[in-house]
Amino acid sequence: MNEASWNGTANEVVDSSGAGKHGVALAGASTTTGKIGNGGNFNTATKIVNLSSNVSLASSFTIAVWVLFPIPASASGWRTLVRGSLDHPVLVDGGGVWGVYDNATGTGFRSSGFNLNSLSGWHHLVAVGSGTTTTFYGDGSSTPLGTSPFKSNNAVSVFGNYSGGSQNFGRIDELGIWNRALTTGEIATLYNGGSGLTWY
Numbered sequence: 001m002n003e004a005s006w007n008g009t010a011n012e013v014v015d016s017s018g019a020g021k022h023g024v025a026l027a028g029a030s031t032t033t034g035k036i037g038n039g040g041n042f043n044t045a046t047k048i049v050n051l052s053s054n055v056s057l058a059s060s061f062t063i064a065v066w067v068l069f070p071i072p073a074s075a076s077g078w079r080t081l082v083r084g085s086l087d088h089p090v091l092v093d094g095g096g097v098w099g100v101y102d103n104a105t106g107t108g109f110r111s112s113g114f115n116l117n118s119l120s121g122w123h124h125l126v127a128v129g130s131g132t133t134t135t136f137y138g139d140g141s142s143t144p145l146g147t148s149p150f151k152s153n154n155a156v157s158v159f160g161n162y163s164g165g166s167q168n169f170g171r172i173d174e175l176g177i178w179n180r181a182l183t184t185g186e187i188a189t190l191y192n193g194g195s196g197l198t199w200y
Contacts, residue, residue, distance in 0.1 A: 001173060002037040006030045013040075013049050017176075023049040029160060032171060035066035035122045039173030042160035045075050047168055054085070054155035058179040060130040063090055064190060068171040069119035075166040082177075083162050084154025089134070090127045091167070092116060098125075100134050100148045112136045112146030122173075124191045130181045140191030142184035 006012050006025035013023035027046035031038040040049065063082060071079055077094025078101075088101035093109055096117035100110045114136060126137040129151040136145045159175060161168045182190070 001031060001034060001040045001175070003031055004038070006040075011052060019055075021051050021053055021055050023051045023159075025049050027165075034171070034173030035068075036174055039066065039068075039171055040160055040175075041171050042168040043072055043170060045166045045168055046161070048161035048163070048165070049159050050163075051157055051159075054157045055177050056155045056179070057084070057089065057129065057153055057177075060128075060179075060181040062126060062128050062178040062180065062182040062187075063176070064124065064126040064178075064182075064187070065175045066122055066124050066173040067169070068122050068173075069116065071116070071170040072168065074168050076162075078162070078167040079169045080160075080162040080167040081169050081172070081175075082156045082159045084152055084156050087152035087154045088162070089129070089152040089154065089156065092169075098136055098146065100127075100150045100152055102150050102152070104152070104154065107150065110134075110148040110150035112148045114146035126182070126187050126190075128181045128187075137184070137187055140188040142188065 010024050011022035015021040026048050029047035032041040079092040080088050081090040086103040096115045098112045098114050128135045134148040134151050138145050
């Protein structure tokens with residue numbers, strides 16, 4: 001997300017992994033000052049990035065991102081980081097709790113038990129899906145912040161918001177998706193500037 005600006009042009013949100021999963025910014029989503037260079041700004045109800053092709057979530061996966069806190073309130077209360085064809089693999093509920101939303105089997109919000117409301121400034125958040133759970137980490141620590149008893153298998157198609165809007169996530173940077181579970185050592189390396197980790 002280091003582009004100088006976005007204006008709705010196809011493939012303008014560049015996938016630096018080499019996998020070609022570029023995106024297009026919609027409804028005025030654009031870049032602003034991020035944690036490292038520029039980042040994306042999803043500060044209103046309709047701002048979102050649609051991917052040119054879906055990113056499949058493997059049997060194990062990792063989603064990592066820098067987030068500027070506090071994240072803004074949304075019209076619905078929910079804040080969606082990434083959205084699949086059915087599920088929300090990473091989102092925050094109206095009370096500030098981090099978790100996963102299961103639409104595929106209908107069990108609804110599956111909490112990690114960790115509330116993000118006390119955070120301020122930039123923080124590095126990581127979700128690792130493996131087996132039947134999603135484990136959440138913060139700021140390079142090997143100690144999980146919490147674990148959700150659900151792991152989504154949906155392919156990711158959008159980020160920064162829910163495809164239907166009103167779940168905007170605020171300011172984010174260095175969003176990455178891996179088709180494996182990063183180790184806690186790799187998560188610490190990533191937090192400390194490990195741009196050499198291969199994405200997806």
